[in-house]
Amino acid sequence: MGISERKLREKESRKNNILDSAEKLFFSKGYRDTTMDDIASSAELSKGTLYLYFKSKDEVYFGIALRAIVKLSSMFRVAFISSNFGFIKLNEIGRAHYKFMMEYSDYHKVLSSLSSIDIDLTIASDILMQIGINNDLIAKTMTDSILIGMQDGSIRPDINAEKLCYLLQAESNGVFDMIQQVKCLPKEYQKFDPEELFTTFLESAFYYMKNPNFNYEEIGLKLN
Amino acid sequence: MGISERKLREKESRKNNILDSAEKLFFSKGYRDTTMDDIASSAELSKGTLYLYFKSKDEVYFGIALRAIVKLSSMFRVAFISSNFGFIKLNEIGRAHYKFMMEYSDYHKVLSSLSSIDIDLTIASDILMQIGINNDLIAKTMTDSILIGMQDGSIRPDINAEKLCYLLQAESNGVFDMIQQVKCLPKEYQKFDPEELFTTFLESAFYYMKNPNFNYEEIGLKLN
DNA sequence: ATAAATAATGACCAACAGTCAGAAAAGAGA
DNA sequence: TCTCTTTTCTGACTGTTGGTCATTATTTAT
Numbered sequence: 260m261g262i263s264e265r266k267l268r269e270k271e272s273r274k275n276n277i278l279d280s281a282e283k284l285f286f287s288k289g290y291r292d293t294t295m296d297d298i299a300s301s302a303e304l305s306k307g308t309l310y311l312y313f314k315s316k317d318e319v320y321f322g323i324a325l326r327a328i329v330k331l332s333s334m335f336r337v338a339f340i341s342s343n344f345g346f347i348k349l350n351e352i353g354r355a356h357y358k359f360m361m362e363y364s365d366y367h368k369v370l371s372s373l374s375s376i377d378i379d380l381t382i383a384s385d386i387l388m389q390i391g392i393n394n395d396l397i398a399k400t401m402t403d404s405i406l407i408g409m410q411d412g413s414i415r416p417d418i419n420a421e422k423l424c425y426l427l428q429a430e431s432n433g434v435f436d437m438i439q440q441v442k443c444l445p446k447e448y449q450k451f452d453p454e455e456l457f458t459t460f461l462e463s464a465f466y467y468m469k470n471p472n473f474n475y476e477e478i479g480l481k482l483n
Numbered sequence: 484m485g486i487s488e489r490k491l492r493e494k495e496s497r498k499n500n501i502l503d504s505a506e507k508l509f510f511s512k513g514y515r516d517t518t519m520d521d522i523a524s525s526a527e528l529s530k531g532t533l534y535l536y537f538k539s540k541d542e543v544y545f546g547i548a549l550r551a552i553v554k555l556s557s558m559f560r561v562a563f564i565s566s567n568f569g570f571i572k573l574n575e576i577g578r579a580h581y582k583f584m585m586e587y588s589d590y591h592k593v594l595s596s597l598s599s600i601d602i603d604l605t606i607a608s609d610i611l612m613q614i615g616i617n618n619d620l621i622a623k624t625m626t627d628s629i630l631i632g633m634q635d636g637s638i639r640p641d642i643n644a645e646k647l648c649y650l651l652q653a654e655s656n657g658v659f660d661m662i663q664q665v666k667c668l669p670k671e672y673q674k675f676d677p678e679e680l681f682t683t684f685l686e687s688a689f690y691y692m693k694n695p696n697f698n699y700e701e702i703g704l705k706l707n
Numbered sequence: 708a709t710a711a712a713t714a715a716t717g718a719c720c721a722a723c724a725g726t727c728a729g730a731a732a733a734g735a736g737a
Numbered sequence: 738t739c740t741c742t743t744t745t746c747t748g749a750c751t752g753t754t755g756g757t758c759a760t761t762a763t764t765t766a767t
Contacts, residue, residue: 266744291603294723305747307726316724374664375599379515418683422675425661426683433657437649440598451646459642459650463691490713518754529716531757540755 274312277302278322286365290320290372317378321386324373327366328393331359335400344478345408350465352401353431357457360435364442371436398424408468413478415470427464434460498536501526502550505543510589514544514596541602545610548597551590552617555583559624568702569632574689576625577655581681584659588666595660622648632692637702639694651688658684 280301284293295316299309313319338351360367373390374380380387402424408414438453469475504525508517519540523533537543562575584591597614598604604611626648632638662677693699 289603295725296723306724307748308746310725311745314725372599374660375596379513422680422683425675425680426658426687429657429661429680430654430684431657432660433653433655434650436598436656437653451649456646456649456653459646460654463650463688466691467687519756520754530755531717532715534756535714538756 270312274322277304277309277312277319278326281319282323282326282365285320285323285369295319317382318384318386320369320378321384321390323366324369325386325390325393327363327370328390328397330363330366331356331370332393332397332400334359335397339400339404343407344411344413345404345406346411346413346465346469346473346475347478347480348404349401349408349414349427349468350461352404353461353464356431356435360439364439367435367439371432371439398428401427412470412473413475414468418468423468430460430464494536498546501528501533501536501543502546506547506550506589509544509547509593519543541606542608542610544593544602545608545614547590548593549610549614549617551587551593552614552621554587554590555580555594556617556621556624558583559621563624563628567631568635568637569628569630570637570689570693570697570699571702571704572628573625573632573638573651573692574685576628577685577688580655580659584663588663591659591663595656595663622652625651636694636697637699638692642692647692654684654688 277298281293281298284297284301288297295306295309298319299306302309313322334355335352338355339348341351342348372378402420405414405420405423409416409420434456438456441449441451441456442453475481501522505517505522508521508525512521519533520530522543523530526533537546558579559576562579563572565575566572596602626644629638629644629647633640633644658680662680665673665675665680666677699705
């Protein structure tokens with residue numbers, strides 16, 4: 260049946276059109292000030308039709324969050340394969356995350372606002388499930404990097420890899436959120452350079468993770 | 484004028500009654516599902532009167548956030564004076580924050596949800612300003628601890644104190660948010676023990692901050 | 708006792724998320 | 738090409754809720 264396939268494609272592309280419109284509106288006016296009527300008319304649809312494709316306003320927002328986390332996790336994968344050494348993999352993942360936050364700051368905000376007061380994450384939702392899958396993928400990429408690093412000697416082996424992964428995720432989320440916040444402040448209120456905070460974070464994290472018996476210069480790294 | 488003073492006291496206590504009611508409702512039903520009518524009737528007030536004391540629903544929420552951060556910053560002060568050594572001060576501050584998150588988890592959630600999609604922090608608001616003041620106080624308590632630690636030798640002096648303060652704040656926010664999230668999951672989904680993540684965090688942070696020339700055992704600390 | 712000021716009320720309004728009966732379009736079968 | 742069925746689309750409508758305001762009640766000052 261070629262027809263039902265085409266219909267599926269059309270449905271998917273319609274969903275994407277809606278998300279395109281919603282994205283622009285959410286990013287420029289914010290979640291609260293964007294109405295479903297706004298989104299509908301921007302996507303050249305009636306409100307009723309909009310609700311055929313997304314069952315609530317939150318669901319639309321989740322759709323954008325899914326785009327965001329898919330982008331992020333793919334950047335993590337690219338960073339992962341950039342080197343064979345676990346330590347460098349992790350380093351590159353950190354830089355990828357920083358790049359994501361700088362280049363796709365709106366996406367970053369969406370992701371960090373997901374666990375906010377006004378969104379119910381407990382509802383059953385296909386999109387929310389896919390977000391969870393990507394989240395797990397991100398965690399796996401990091402854990403794998405750590406395990407590989409422990410094997411090749413570039414990361415100290417006496418910590419639990421999974422625990423370290425969660426610690427790094429938690430810490431970096433906090434650091435990126437703060438950088439994001441500071442970036443939105445007027446220049447004269449910015450008490451520090453965002454990039455500098457990130458650099459210090461990387462430095463401190465890797466200071467904790469490095470293996471004292473490993474020769475980092477051999478793999479082209481200078482560590483203090 | 485004793486009368487106007489009494490009136491001011493009454494107004495303050497009325498505000499507190501409202502916040503008491505609002506707190507219970509927000510904490511049990513969530514922000515979205517709590518209506519201003521709910522709060523009004525729970526505080527035995529008409530809606531119009533409620534709006535005499537708080538000019539919006541957000542403002543009520545800010546009022547609760549103010550209670551939260553006042554509590555947190557006072558716990559920080561107590562931790563600060565618990566020792567003379569900067570390193571121990573910081574350590575106690577970290578533990579105080581952990582205690583706050585465990586004992587006042589609802590307050591913690593309020594604070595971490597403040598920078599969420601659905602709240603406009605740019606509006607002019609007296610309460611929001613007071614929150615800012617307490618936030619600065621917290622930052623100052625931490626920065627002072629660091630500076631004292633650098634003076635007494637318990638913290639390595641080759642880092643910028645203010646930058647370190649922001650890094651610690653950012654990291655711990657991230658870590659506590661993750662712990663909070665995990666705590667809300669059903670036990671079988673919890674991949675790690677919250678306390679353990681916190682311990683590892685403290686360990687890694689202090690590993691970075693410690694001064695190699697300082698004898699920690701002399702002040703009763705065993706560091707690995 | 709009366710006027711002035713302050714506090715409280717609840718009916719009312721506008722905005723908005725979400726619904727649904729019916730119209731329009733697309734597809735299948737002849 | 739015509740007709741019946743299924744799918745897609747529509748926009749008027751509903752219920753809820755944040756916020757307002759003219760009016761009433763209470764307190765204070767004279």
